Amino acid sequence: MPSASPDTRPDDTFESVIRFDGVGMRYGRGPEVLQDITFDLPRGSFQFLTGPSGAGKTSLLKLIYLAQRPSRGLIWHFGRDSSKLHRRELPDIRRRIGMVFQDFRTLDHLSVFENVALPLRVAGRKRKEYADDVAELIHWVGLGDKMDAQPQTLSGGEQQRVAIARAVVGQPELLVADEPTGNVDPAMARRLLRLFTELNRLGTTVLIATHDITLVRSLDVPIMSLADGRLNTGRRKASA
Amino acid sequence: MSEERLPPTAPEKSAPLLPADSGRDRPLFAVAAILVFLACLAALGARGAWTVSDGWIADLSGRMTVQIMPVDGRDAEADAAEAAALAEALPGVRRAVAGTRAEAEALLEPWLGGEGLPADLPVPLLVDIELAAADPASADDLTAALDAAGIPHRVDDHARWSEAVVRTARLARLMALGLLALIAGAAAAVIAFAARASLAARQSVVDALHLVGAQDGYIARLFERRFFVLGIRAGIAGAFFAFAIALLVTYGGPGQSEGFIPVWSFSLWDGAVLLLAPVLAGLIAALSARLAVANDLRARW
Numbered sequence: 224m225p226s227a228s229p230d231t232r233p234d235d236t237f238e239s240v241i242r243f244d245g246v247g248m249r250y251g252r253g254p255e256v257l258q259d260i261t262f263d264l265p266r267g268s269f270q271f272l273t274g275p276s277g278a279g280k281t282s283l284l285k286l287i288y289l290a291q292r293p294s295r296g297l298i299w300h301f302g303r304d305s306s307k308l309h310r311r312e313l314p315d316i317r318r319r320i321g322m323v324f325q326d327f328r329t330l331d332h333l334s335v336f337e338n339v340a341l342p343l344r345v346a347g348r349k350r351k352e353y354a355d356d357v358a359e360l361i362h363w364v365g366l367g368d369k370m371d372a373q374p375q376t377l378s379g380g381e382q383q384r385v386a387i388a389r390a391v392v393g394q395p396e397l398l399v400a401d402e403p404t405g406n407v408d409p410a411m412a413r414r415l416l417r418l419f420t421e422l423n424r425l426g427t428t429v430l431i432a433t434h435d436i437t438l439v440r441s442l443d444v445p446i447m448s449l450a451d452g453r454l455n456t457g458r459r460k461a462s463a
Numbered sequence: 464m465s466e467e468r469l470p471p472t473a474p475e476k477s478a479p480l481l482p483a484d485s486g487r488d489r490p491l492f493a494v495a496a497i498l499v500f501l502a503c504l505a506a507l508g509a510r511g512a513w514t515v516s517d518g519w520i521a522d523l524s525g526r527m528t529v530q531i532m533p534v535d536g537r538d539a540e541a542d543a544a545e546a547a548a549l550a551e552a553l554p555g556v557r558r559a560v561a562g563t564r565a566e567a568e569a570l571l572e573p574w575l576g577g578e579g580l581p582a583d584l585p586v587p588l589l590v591d592i593e594l595a596a597a598d599p600a601s602a603d604d605l606t607a608a609l610d611a612a613g614i615p616h617r618v619d620d621h622a623r624w625s626e627a628v629v630r631t632a633r634l635a636r637l638m639a640l641g642l643l644a645l646i647a648g649a650a651a652a653v654i655a656f657a658a659r660a661s662l663a664a665r666q667s668v669v670d671a672l673h674l675v676g677a678q679d680g681y682i683a684r685l686f687e688r689r690f691f692v693l694g695i696r697a698g699i700a701g702a703f704f705a706f707a708i709a710l711l712v713t714y715g716g717p718g719q720s721e722g723f724i725p726v727w728s729f730s731l732w733d734g735a736v737l738l739l740a741p742v743l744a745g746l747i748a749a750l751s752a753r754l755a756v757a758n759d760l761r762a763r764w
C-alpha cells in the first residue's frame with residue numbers, strides 16, 4: 224500500500240517515482256481543487272486512480288506531468304523536488320513520463336507514424352534507428368494499415384491507440400494514462416491493459432486514471448480514489 | 464540501417480513538425496518583402512549620400528578662389544594673371560587659372576542681362592585655384608604671396624560653404640543610416656510579433672512537443688528555421704524590386720550631373736548590398752522569431 228511520511232527527505236524518496244506530500248492546488252484565486260494530497264508511487268508499481276468527474280483527477284495528472292505547479296505542498300519526481308527544478312530540467316523529467324490523455328492530443332498534421340515517433344524524434348534519435356520499432360508498435364496496437372493516415376481520419380478508439388503508442392514508444396519509467404480505454408471496445412481494452420501490465424512487468428511504473436470499474440476490477444492493484452479533491456487509498460480484489 | 468530494413472509501411476521522410484499556415488504566412492511575407500525593399504532603398508540611398516557628400520567635400524576643400532579687386536590705375540586682367548602665376552608657384556597648389564573680364568561678365572549675365580556692361584564699371588575678376596590633395600596650400604600662404612606682390616585681392620577658401628556642406632553631408636549620411644536602422648528594427652518587431660502569433664496559433668503543437676519532452680530551444684529552433692526561410696524568400700523579393708528601381712534610376716535618370724544634383728550609378732557595392740539583403744533579412748527574422756518564442760516559452764513555468 225502506498226504511503227507517505229511527511230518528514231521523509233527527498234533523498235530518501237528515490238524509490239518513489241512520484242511522491243506528493245500535503246499537496247494543494249487551486250486555479251488562480253478559485254477554491255482548492257486538490258487538498259492535502261499525500262501519496263507515493265513506488266518504482267515498478269501499478270495503480271489505478273478513480274473518482275467521479277470533477278474530483279480532481281485531471282488536475283492531479285497535470286501536477287504529475289509538470290503542466291502545473293502546486294499551490295502548496297511538495298512533489299518529488301524521480302527523487303527530485305519539483306519546486307527546485309529549473310525550466311530546462313523539465314524536458315528530461317517529462318521524457319521519463321509517458322502520458323496518455325483522454326483527448327488524445329495527437330497532432331493532426333502528422334501521420335500516425337510521425338505522431339507515435341514524436342518522442343524519439345524530439346529526443347534527437349535518428350529516424351532509421353527507430354523506424355522499425357515504431358512500425359512494430361503501431362502494428363501491435365492494430366493500426367499497421369493506417370500508418371500514413373492522419374489522426375483526424377481515425378475513430379476515437381484508433382486515436383486513443385495512437386496516443387498510447389506515443390506514450391510508450393520511449394519506454395518511459397512512468398506511464399500515466401487518463402481514461403485509456405474510454406474509446407475502445409472491450410477486446411481492445413483488454414489488449415491495451417495487457418500492454419500496460421507487460422510494460423509494468425518490464426519495470427515501468429503505471430498509473431491509470433479511469434471510471435471503468437471493469438478495468439479496475441480486472442487487476443488486484445492499489446486504487447487511489449479522489450473525491451472532492453481529497454484522496455482515499457485502498458485495494459480491490461480482481462473479480463476473476 | 465538500410466532502407467530495405469525499414470518496414471514497407473513506414474514513411475520515408477519526416478514531416479515538418481510545424482504545420483504550414485499560409486493564411487498567416489502570406490501577409491507576413493508581403494510585409495517583410497516590402498520592409499526589405501525599403502531597407503534596400505535606404506541602404507542604396509545611404510551609399511549614394513556617402514559618395515555624393517564625399518564628392519561635395521572633396522570639391523570644396525580642394526579649391527580656393529581669389530577675387531582680384533578692380534582698382535583705378537591698375538590692369539585687373541594683368542593682376543589676375545600675375546596672381547595665378549604667383550599662386551601656381553606656391554607649394555601645395557596644383558593649378559591656378561586666371562579669369563578674364565569677359566568671363567566675369569558672362570558670370571554676371573543672368574543677373575545683369577546680355578547687353579554688355581559699361582566699360583568703366585569695375586568688375587572683380589576670379590582666379591580659380593586647385594589645391595594639391597596632399598599638404599595643400601592655405602589661404603594664409605596665398606594671401607601673404609599676393610600681399611607681397613601688392614595685388615589687391617580677397618581670398619575665399621570656401622570655409623563658410625564647406626562647413627555647411629560637411630554638416631549637410633553628415634546629416635544626410637546619418638539620416639540614411641538612421642532610416643536603415645529604423646526599417647531593420649521595424650522588420651524585427653514585425654517578425655517577432657508574427658512569431659508570437661504563430662506560436663499562439665500552434666499552441667496545441669507546442670503543448671504536444673512539451674509533453675513528449677521537447678526542450679524550449681528545440682521548439683524555438685522550429686520557429687527560427689521557419690522564419691529564416693520566410694525572411695530569405697521575402698528578402699529575395701524585396702531586393703529584386705529594389706534592384707529594378709535602382710536600374711530604372713541608373714538608366715532612366717539624368718545622364719549628367721546638374722551641379723550638386725548627383726547622378727546615380729549602380730556600383731558593385733550596391734550589388735553586394737542587394738545580394739546580402741536576403742541573408743540579413745533571414746537572419747533578422749530567425750533571430751527575432753527565436754527570441755520572441757524563447758521569451759514566451761520561458762514565461763510558462
